[in-house]
Amino acid sequence: MFAYALRRLLVAIPTLFVIITLAFFLMRLAPGGPFDSDRVLPPAIEKNVLAHYNLDLPLWQQYLKYLGGLVQGDFGPSFRVRDFSVAELIMSGFPASLQIGGTAILLAVIIGVSLGAFAALRQNTLTDYSVMGAAMVGIAIPNFVMAPLLTLVLGVYLSWLPVAGWGGGALANKVLPIIALALPQIAYISRLTRGSMVEVLNANFVRTARAKGLREQLVVVRHALKGALLPVVSYLGPATAAVITGSVVIETIFDIPGIGRYFIQGALSRDYTLVMGVMIFYAVLIMVLNLVVDLLYAVLDPKVRYT
Amino acid sequence: MLLKHFKRASLSIGIALALAGTASAETVLRVGNMGEPATLDPHHVAGVWENRIIGDMFLGLTTEGPDGSVVPGAAESWTISDDGLTYTFKLRDHSWSDGTPVTADDFVFALRRILSPELAAKYASLLYPIKNAEEINNGSVADSALLGARAIDAKTLEITLVAPTPYFIEQLTHYTAFPVPKHLVEAHGDDWIKKDNIASNGPYVLDEWVPNTHVRLVKNIDFYDASNVSIETVEFFPSEDRGAVQKRFRSGEIDIAKDFASEQFDFLKKNLPDETRVAPYLGIYYYPVNSNKPPFDDKRVRQALSMAIDRSAITDKVLKTGEVPAYSFVPPGTGNYGDPAFVSWMETPYKERVETAKALLAEVGYGPDNPLKFTLSYNTSENHKRIAIAVAAMWKQLGVQAELFNQEVTPHYNKLEQNDFDVARAGWIADYNDAQNFLYLLETRTGRQNYGRYSNPEFDEFMAKAANTTDMDKRAQYLRSAEAIAMEDQPVIPIYYYVSKNLVSNDVAGWEPNVKDIQRTRYLSIKP
Numbered sequence: 001m002f003a004y005a006l007r008r009l010l011v012a013i014p015t016l017f018v019i020i021t022l023a024f025f026l027m028r029l030a031p032g033g034p035f036d037s038d039r040v041l042p043p044a045i046e047k048n049v050l051a052h053y054n055l056d057l058p059l060w061q062q063y064l065k066y067l068g069g070l071v072q073g074d075f076g077p078s079f080r081v082r083d084f085s086v087a088e089l090i091m092s093g094f095p096a097s098l099q100i101g102g103t104a105i106l107l108a109v110i111i112g113v114s115l116g117a118f119a120a121l122r123q124n125t126l127t128d129y130s131v132m133g134a135a136m137v138g139i140a141i142p143n144f145v146m147a148p149l150l151t152l153v154l155g156v157y158l159s160w161l162p163v164a165g166w167g168g169g170a171l172a173n174k175v176l177p178i179i180a181l182a183l184p185q186i187a188y189i190s191r192l193t194r195g196s197m198v199e200v201l202n203a204n205f206v207r208t209a210r211a212k213g214l215r216e217q218l219v220v221v222r223h224a225l226k227g228a229l230l231p232v233v234s235y236l237g238p239a240t241a242a243v244i245t246g247s248v249v250i251e252t253i254f255d256i257p258g259i260g261r262y263f264i265q266g267a268l269s270r271d272y273t274l275v276m277g278v279m280i281f282y283a284v285l286i287m288v289l290n291l292v293v294d295l296l297y298a299v300l301d302p303k304v305r306y307t
Numbered sequence: 308m309l310l311k312h313f314k315r316a317s318l319s320i321g322i323a324l325a326l327a328g329t330a331s332a333e334t335v336l337r338v339g340n341m342g343e344p345a346t347l348d349p350h351h352v353a354g355v356w357e358n359r360i361i362g363d364m365f366l367g368l369t370t371e372g373p374d375g376s377v378v379p380g381a382a383e384s385w386t387i388s389d390d391g392l393t394y395t396f397k398l399r400d401h402s403w404s405d406g407t408p409v410t411a412d413d414f415v416f417a418l419r420r421i422l423s424p425e426l427a428a429k430y431a432s433l434l435y436p437i438k439n440a441e442e443i444n445n446g447s448v449a450d451s452a453l454l455g456a457r458a459i460d461a462k463t464l465e466i467t468l469v470a471p472t473p474y475f476i477e478q479l480t481h482y483t484a485f486p487v488p489k490h491l492v493e494a495h496g497d498d499w500i501k502k503d504n505i506a507s508n509g510p511y512v513l514d515e516w517v518p519n520t521h522v523r524l525v526k527n528i529d530f531y532d533a534s535n536v537s538i539e540t541v542e543f544f545p546s547e548d549r550g551a552v553q554k555r556f557r558s559g560e561i562d563i564a565k566d567f568a569s570e571q572f573d574f575l576k577k578n579l580p581d582e583t584r585v586a587p588y589l590g591i592y593y594y595p596v597n598s599n600k601p602p603f604d605d606k607r608v609r610q611a612l613s614m615a616i617d618r619s620a621i622t623d624k625v626l627k628t629g630e631v632p633a634y635s636f637v638p639p640g641t642g643n644y645g646d647p648a649f650v651s652w653m654e655t656p657y658k659e660r661v662e663t664a665k666a667l668l669a670e671v672g673y674g675p676d677n678p679l680k681f682t683l684s685y686n687t688s689e690n691h692k693r694i695a696i697a698v699a700a701m702w703k704q705l706g707v708q709a710e711l712f713n714q715e716v717t718p719h720y721n722k723l724e725q726n727d728f729d730v731a732r733a734g735w736i737a738d739y740n741d742a743q744n745f746l747y748l749l750e751t752r753t754g755r756q757n758y759g760r761y762s763n764p765e766f767d768e769f770m771a772k773a774a775n776t777t778d779m780d781k782r783a784q785y786l787r788s789a790e791a792i793a794m795e796d797q798p799v800i801p802i803y804y805y806v807s808k809n810l811v812s813n814d815v816a817g818w819e820p821n822v823k824d825i826q827r828t829r830y831l832s833i834k835p
Contacts, residue, residue, distance in 0.1 A: 032717030035429070036724070042432045043754075044445030052427035082346035083500055084518060092518055148550060156558045163554045165544065166520045252548045257519035270717055
């Protein structure tokens with residue numbers, strides 16, 4: 001298994017290189033540059049600024065310089081945010097995104113899987129329909145509707161929780177964003193779990209387990225659920241990466257200092273290095289999490305073995 | 308009613324839940340600042356929300372008073388030579404927040420630093436009125452000692468200008484002219500602005516900056532006027548989502564919210580009438596027309612397009628936020644100016660104007676059989692879109708077919724700079740309170756910033772005359788003559804004058820609306 005993981009990590013290097021190269025040149029294809037705005041820079045000043053950031057060099061030289069920096073772990077300076085480097089921005093933002101996103105995904109797994117299994121065990125009853133109906137609503141209502149609604153009711157009308165802000169990472173400030181982020185995930189995971197659970201409950205090995213006279217609880221938890229979790233686990237890989245790198249909607253509405261916004265902010269202001277930095281970070285995270293998912297498969301599914 | 312009752316009952320639960328943000332004895336002002344600062348180094352700043360922060364930290368030679376007017380800052384007094392070229396400033400006795408005295412050297416050092424080509428400061432051109440500033444900044448003069456700024460002694464600073472610049476004293480309130488602590492910049496380089504290194508000479512010093520969370524400033528006990536500074540801590544939140552900011556304001560989490568969404572205006576006026584503050588602002592929303600390109604090189608076409616726009620319909624029915632219809636390029640109330648030069652047909656009833664416009668277009672050869680077709684471009688935004696749709700509908704009466712085209716802000720302005728457009732949306736907010744700061748946009752020599760490449764020698768001549776006179780009344784006359792020419796030619800179609808929009812808690816005292824929309828925290832206090 002260790003050899004397998006190592007092999008996967010080695011294969012990731014060329015993939016990453018392709019991603020970096022594509023992203024670098026695609027970014028430059030977008031019209032406009034980081035220093036175009038409603039304030040036109042006088043030519044002399046624009047020349048100074050471009051020279052300062054090496055943007056006056058031919059594109060291939062900029063590319064080589066950027067790669068050279070990356071090899072030394074230097075993501076470069078952000079074009080827009082002067083006082084922090086790209087690495088500093090990511091490092092200061094990621095903990096917040098990880099806390100919010102990590103808790104949300106954990107919550108989503110616990111509640112989503114329980115609800116899904118619960119509904120599957122009562123297949124085609126009123127309970128099943130109401131849980132799945134609620135989940136459908138959860139999927140259908142987008143974040144940017146749910147989040148303002150939550151803040152309006154719990155923050156403005158009831159004054160139970162802060163409307164927005166980070167408050168130095170206080171628990172009260174995290175409650176609403178976590179709920180807003182977790183709700184659609186709970187909905188999705190519960191539907192996913194229910195679907196595969198229903199299938200597994202009708203599978204031969206479950207029937208065998210029941211025929212052996214195992215207690216129902218044991219049949220459900222040890223045999224059925226374990227098998228039913230496979231699609232959930234494969235969904236969780238990319239979903240976790242997406243959620244813990246921050247949601248631009250949630251972070252903007254709740255004023256959370258995460259890294260989710262940097263991607264959009266950076267792209268809109270043509271902050272090339274910031275976008276590249278966040279993207280590389282995201283790509284690495286996805287690769288690692290996909291690997292974790294594959295390794296988890298071996299734990300959950302006796303048919304899968306890595307050698 | 309029920310809701311209110313419920314609210315009170317729920318408050319106790321709220322208190323139990325609110326683990327953070329408990330009230331303490333120190334006075335804190337919390338400001339919703341609309342954006343994350345790009346930097347706090349005055350020499351690299353290029354935006355309004357940074358200005359709100361660093362204007363509390365640094366004190367220029369002159370600064371803003373409680374109502375935004377110019378008052379002495381780091382300079383106690385100054386004299387101006389008869390030819391209007393030499394300014395001699397007497398610095399007041401004060402020190403950086405680390406105890407080091409502020410000297411004339413710090414100012415000279417700061418000016419040399421911001422103008423050095425290597426620093427690549429984006430806003431350096433504002434200082435071009437200073438002798439040799441432009442040459443040093445564009446690299447044609449290498450010796451920064453030739454800059455027209457020198458320290459006569461520790462407390463006396465002399466600045467020499469290229470031409471009389473009546474707005475120079477006003478301009479010194481701008482952050483480009485802030486001093487920087489020479490000893491710290493020399494020791495730390497660009498990192499002098501980091502929390503552990505920085506010292507400032509204004510009412511507040513940096514306490515903490517967590518990206519995308521807040522910038523916290525605390526009172527500078529060494530500030531020369533510290534005894535009159537009431538608020539001890541200011542927190543600036545970079546909240547971008549206007550809806551969210553408004554909710555935070557309503558729930559009492561922030562005291563001042565800069566800007567709010569215009570569609571919320573009716574709601575706010577009804578529910579927070581005393582706290583919703585709208586005031587005239589030094590900015591113009593306009594449509595530059597590409598004077599470089601047929602048929603827009605014919606001024607009759609530009610006049611017709613401008614006359615056919617019903618501005619009050621846009622301000623009263625589309626925007627509804629108290630904006631004022633614009634019939635001049637310089638907003639009324641701009642400094643050193645008096646009344647702007649309005650278009651001649653300002654008082655003409657709208658229906659008559661539309662008829663005149665039709666006749667003008669017919670003269671050029673456009674009409675129902677040969678409709679004028681072009682593209683109206685704007686940068687993506689709900690309001691720009693609504694205005695563009697309204698304007699295109701108004702033009703339709705003339706048989707004009709304007710196709711709407713929107714792009715994000717970066718490529719949009721990129722195209723404007725390259726003169727690649729027909730008619731487009733643009734906006735301008737003054738850097739300093741002077742009519743010249745608007746009108747120079749239409750000078751031939753301005754180049755790329757003159758998006759439509761308007762060029763009229765007569766206009767340029769009046770601008771040149773204005774630049775070379777020390778007589779303020781004459782200068783205002785020249786500028787007004789220049790504007791009158793531009794309003795006749797209509798290279799730009801003024802649509803409305805901007806207003807500043809603020810939500811200010813009733814607990815904040817000393818907050819005064821003004822055309823610059825600058826209220827420094829040192830003048831504010833929180834009612835007990």
